[in-house]
Amino acid sequence: MKHIAILLLFACLPLFFDPSNRGFAAEDGWQPLFNGKDFSGWQVPQEDNGHWKVVDGVIDYDAMSEAKGDRNLWTEREFGDFVLKLDWRIKQTKGPQYPAPTILPDGSYKTDEDGQRITTPIDNADSGIYLRGESKAQLNIWCWPAGSGEVWGYRNDVNMPPEVRAGCVPKVRADNPVGEWNTFVITMKGDRLNVELNGQTVIDNVQLPGIPEKGKLALQHHGGVNKKTGEWLPASSLMQFRNISIKELPGGGASATEHLPNFVIVYIDDMGYADIGPFGAKGYETPHLDRLASEGRKFTDFYVTQAVCSASRAGLVTGCYNVRVGILGALSHSANHGLNADEMTIAEVVKQKGYATACYGKWHLGHHPKFLPTNHGFDEYFGLPYSNDMWPYHPTAGDHFCDLPLFENTRVVDSEVTGEDQENLTTWYTEHAVNFIAKNKDKPFLVYLPHSMVHVPLYVSDKFRGKSERGLFGDVVMEVDWSVGQILAALEKHGLDENTMVVFATDNGPWLSYGDHAGSAGPLREGKGTMFDGGCRVPTVMRWPGKIPPGTVCKTPAMTIDLLPTIAHLVGAKLPNHKIDGKNIWPLIAGEPGAISPQEAYYFYYGSQLQAVRMGRWKLHFPHGYRTLKGRPGGTGGTPVPYEQAKIGLALFDMEKDPGETTDVAAEHPDIVEKIKALAERMRADLGDAGPKQKGSGAREPGRIQEGDLWFDWKPGVPLNIEPVKK
Numbered sequence: 001m002k003h004i005a006i007l008l009l010f011a012c013l014p015l016f017f018d019p020s021n022r023g024f025a026a027e028d029g030w031q032p033l034f035n036g037k038d039f040s041g042w043q044v045p046q047e048d049n050g051h052w053k054v055v056d057g058v059i060d061y062d063a064m065s066e067a068k069g070d071r072n073l074w075t076e077r078e079f080g081d082f083v084l085k086l087d088w089r090i091k092q093t094k095g096p097q098y099p100a101p102t103i104l105p106d107g108s109y110k111t112d113e114d115g116q117r118i119t120t121p122i123d124n125a126d127s128g129i130y131l132r133g134e135s136k137a138q139l140n141i142w143c144w145p146a147g148s149g150e151v152w153g154y155r156n157d158v159n160m161p162p163e164v165r166a167g168c169v170p171k172v173r174a175d176n177p178v179g180e181w182n183t184f185v186i187t188m189k190g191d192r193l194n195v196e197l198n199g200q201t202v203i204d205n206v207q208l209p210g211i212p213e214k215g216k217l218a219l220q221h222h223g224g225v226n227k228k229t230g231e232w233l234p235a236s237s238l239m240q241f242r243n244i245s246i247k248e249l250p251g252g253g254a255s256a257t258e259h260l261p262n263f264v265i266v267y268i269d270d271m272g273y274a275d276i277g278p279f280g281a282k283g284y285e286t287p288h289l290d291r292l293a294s295e296g297r298k299f300t301d302f303y304v305t306q307a308v309c310s311a312s313r314a315g316l317v318t319g320c321y322n323v324r325v326g327i328l329g330a331l332s333h334s335a336n337h338g339l340n341a342d343e344m345t346i347a348e349v350v351k352q353k354g355y356a357t358a359c360y361g362k363w364h365l366g367h368h369p370k371f372l373p374t375n376h377g378f379d380e381y382f383g384l385p386y387s388n389d390m391w392p393y394h395p396t397a398g399d400h401f402c403d404l405p406l407f408e409n410t411r412v413v414d415s416e417v418t419g420e421d422q423e424n425l426t427t428w429y430t431e432h433a434v435n436f437i438a439k440n441k442d443k444p445f446l447v448y449l450p451h452s453m454v455h456v457p458l459y460v461s462d463k464f465r466g467k468s469e470r471g472l473f474g475d476v477v478m479e480v481d482w483s484v485g486q487i488l489a490a491l492e493k494h495g496l497d498e499n500t501m502v503v504f505a506t507d508n509g510p511w512l513s514y515g516d517h518a519g520s521a522g523p524l525r526e527g528k529g530t531m532f533d534g535g536c537r538v539p540t541v542m543r544w545p546g547k548i549p550p551g552t553v554c555k556t557p558a559m560t561i562d563l564l565p566t567i568a569h570l571v572g573a574k575l576p577n578h579k580i581d582g583k584n585i586w587p588l589i590a591g592e593p594g595a596i597s598p599q600e601a602y603y604f605y606y607g608s609q610l611q612a613v614r615m616g617r618w619k620l621h622f623p624h625g626y627r628t629l630k631g632r633p634g635g636t637g638g639t640p641v642p643y644e645q646a647k648i649g650l651a652l653f654d655m656e657k658d659p660g661e662t663t664d665v666a667a668e669h670p671d672i673v674e675k676i677k678a679l680a681e682r683m684r685a686d687l688g689d690a691g692p693k694q695k696g697s698g699a700r701e702p703g704r705i706q707e708g709d710l711w712f713d714w715k716p717g718v719p720l721n722i723e724p725v726k727k
C-alpha cells in the first residue's frame with residue numbers, strides 16, 4: 001500500500017500549496033526555499049546592485065546584474081536527492097530574434113545538406129535551474145520549439161551515451177505562453193533526473209553520469225544588455241520565480257524505494273506468433289491476454305535473440321546476444337556450463353535498488369548450483385531447470401535423458417517429476433508468483449515467470465482439460481491465459497496495478513514438427529529452430545496503466561535484449577560495466593510521439609552462425625541451411641515428424657510488405673544489401689560467425705564447472721542423486 005500512498009501524495013500536491021506562498025507544509029516533508037519576503041537562504045551575487053530582487057512575493061530578475069563574476073542566484077545549502085517544486089514565468093522577450101536550431105529526438109541538431117544547423121528565428125528569453133552545483137546539469141527555461149526542461153550540458157556532450165543525450169530532450173513541449181506562470185516538479189534521485197512541467201513529464205528518469213552526489217541549486221542569469229551598444233542581447237533572462245519548495249529524499253531504506261515500479265515478466269515456451277487472441281488465435285479464447293492488450297500495447301515486431309530455449313533466455317536475462325555470453329542451443333542434464341557469474345542479470349540490476357526478486361518456472365541457463373537463479377540475483381526459485389521433455393519419456397530420445405527434477409532454490413524437491421506433476425506445473429508456478437506478490441506488496445519487486453508450457457509434452461490441469469476446440473494445445477494455452485489473469489487479479493487486490501509493468505512474451509516460435517501439439521506462426525515463415533520470423537518473432541504485449549498507452553500497437557522492431565536496459569532506466573539502476581547489446585526502448589513502449597528505435601539493426605545468429613540482420617523494414621538473410629517441413633503437416637498426439645534440410649542464398653525481404661519472407665528483393669535494392677552487409681561485418685568482428693569461420697573479439701565465456709564446484713553428476717537410467725557433490 002505504500003506505493004499508493006506515494007501516488008496520492010503527488011496527486012494531492014496542490015492541496016498543500018499556499019498560493020500566497022510559498023511552498024508546502026513542513027509536516028509533509030516539504031520546506032520552503034523562498035519565504036516570499038527576502039533572500040534568506042540564498043546567495044545574491046556580489047555587486048549585483050538590486051537586479052535580483054523580491055517584488056510582491058516573487059523573485060524578480062531583469063537580466064542586468066552588475067556582478068563581475070557569477071551572476072546566478074545560488075542557494076546557501078547543498079542538496080542531494082530531492083523533489084523541487086517551483087513556479088516560473090518569462091515576463092517578456094527583448095532584443096533581436098534568436099536563431100533557434102531544431103533539436104532532434106536523439107539530442108543532435110537538424111542540419112542541411114552541407115551539415116549546417118537549420119534554424120528558425122524566434123522571440124526568445126533564456127534562464128534555467130542548475131542542479132547540484134553543476135552548470136552542465138542545467139534545466140533550460142526558454143522559448144525554443146523543443147520546450148523547457150531540456151538538460152543543456154548533457155545533451156550537447158557528444159561523449160555521452162546516446163540514451164543519455166536522447167533522454168535530455170523534452171518528450172513534449174509543455175510550456176505556457178510568455179507571460180503566463182509555469183510549474184516545474186524536479187526529482188533528483190542518485191544520478192537520475194525526472195522533470196514534470198505543468199503536469200506533463202518532459203524528462204523521464206534520464207541518467208546524468210558523473211553528476212555530483214550533492215550541491216547547491218541556482219536560478220540562472222542569461223543575456224542582458226550589450227554594454228557597448230546598449231541593445232538587448234537575444235535570449236535574456238527576464239524572469240520571475242515563486243513558490244519554491246523542496247522535499248529532501250532519504251538515501252536508502254524503505255522510503256527510498258516506495259516510488260519504484262514493480263515488474264512481472266511472463267515468458268511462455270514454444271508459443272507461436274498467432275497463438276494468443278491479440279495476434280489472431282483461433283479455436284480457443286484468451287480473455288486475460290486480450291485484456292492485457294486492450295489495456296496495454298501490442299508489439300508486432302518483437303524478437304528473441306535465437307529461436308531455441310537456453311539461447312533465447314540468455315538474451316532476456318542478460319540484455320546481450322546469447323552468442324556474447326556463450327550460451328547456445330538448449331542445455332540439458334549433461335551440460336557442465338551455464339550462465340557466468342560475471343554477467344549481470346535483470347534481477348541483479350534491480351537488486352541495486354532494493355528489489356525483491358523471484359523466478360518461477362523453466363530456468364534453462366544451467367542446472368548446477370552455481371548456475372541456478374538464486375546465485376544470479378533472484379531471491380527465490382521454484383521450477384524445472386530445463387525443458388520438460390528432457391526426461392525418459394521423450395518420444396524419440398528418451399534413453400538420452402535422466403529423470404526430470406523439480407527445484408526449490410538450489411535444492412531438488414522432486415527427483416522424478418511425473419506426468420501428473422506436469423499437469424500442475426502451470427498452477428504451481430502461478431501460485432508461487434501470486435504469493436510472492438502478496439508477500440512483497442509493500443516493497444518493489446520483479447517476478448520472472450517462465451512457464452514450462454506450451455513446450456511438449458503438453459500437460460494441463462483438470463481446470464482446463466477438454467475446454468477448447470483446438471484440443472490439448474488449446475487447453476494448455478487457455479491455462480496459461482488463466483495464469484496471466486491470476487497475476488492481474490493479484491496486482492489489483494493489493495493496489496499495485498498502476499505501479500506495475502507486466503510484460504508477456506515467448507521464448508521462440510512453434511515447434512512445427514509436433515503438428516497438433518504445436519502452435520502457429522500465422523503469416524510468418526517457418527518456426528522454432530530457424531531464424532526466419534516464424535522462429536524468432538514472438539507475440540508480445542506490455543501493460544502499465546497510466547504509463548503505457550492502452551489499446552495501442554508498436555510496429556517498430558525491438559528485442560528481448562532491450563528489456564534489461566529499459567528496466568535499468570526506469571528504476572535508476574546502473575548498467576553492467578561490460579558491454580551489453582540491448583538499448584533503452586522506453587520511448588517505444590510508452591508510445592512517445594516520434595519515438596524511434598535506438599538500435600541500428602538486430603542480428604540473428606543460429607548457433608554461432610550469423611544468418612540474418614534486420615535493419616528497419618529490411619531483413620537480409622546470408623546463405624545458410626535451415627530445417628523445414630516444406631508444407632507437410634506435423635505429427636499428431638505428441639509424436640513429431642522429421643524435418644528436411646533446405647538452404648537459402650543471400651536474400652533481402654521487405655518485412656513491412658512481406659512478413660512471410662517470400663519474395664527476395666535484393667536485386668531491386670543493392671544499396672540496402674551493401675549497407676546491411678557492412679553492419680554484418682562489424683558484428684562479425686565483435687561476435688564472430690561460424691559461417692565464414694570468423695572469430696569475434698567481444699564474445700565472452702559461459703560459466704563452467706571447475707574443480708571444487710558443487711555439481712549434479714546425473715546419468716540416464718540412474719536415479720538422481722538429489723545432493724550435489726564436489727567436482
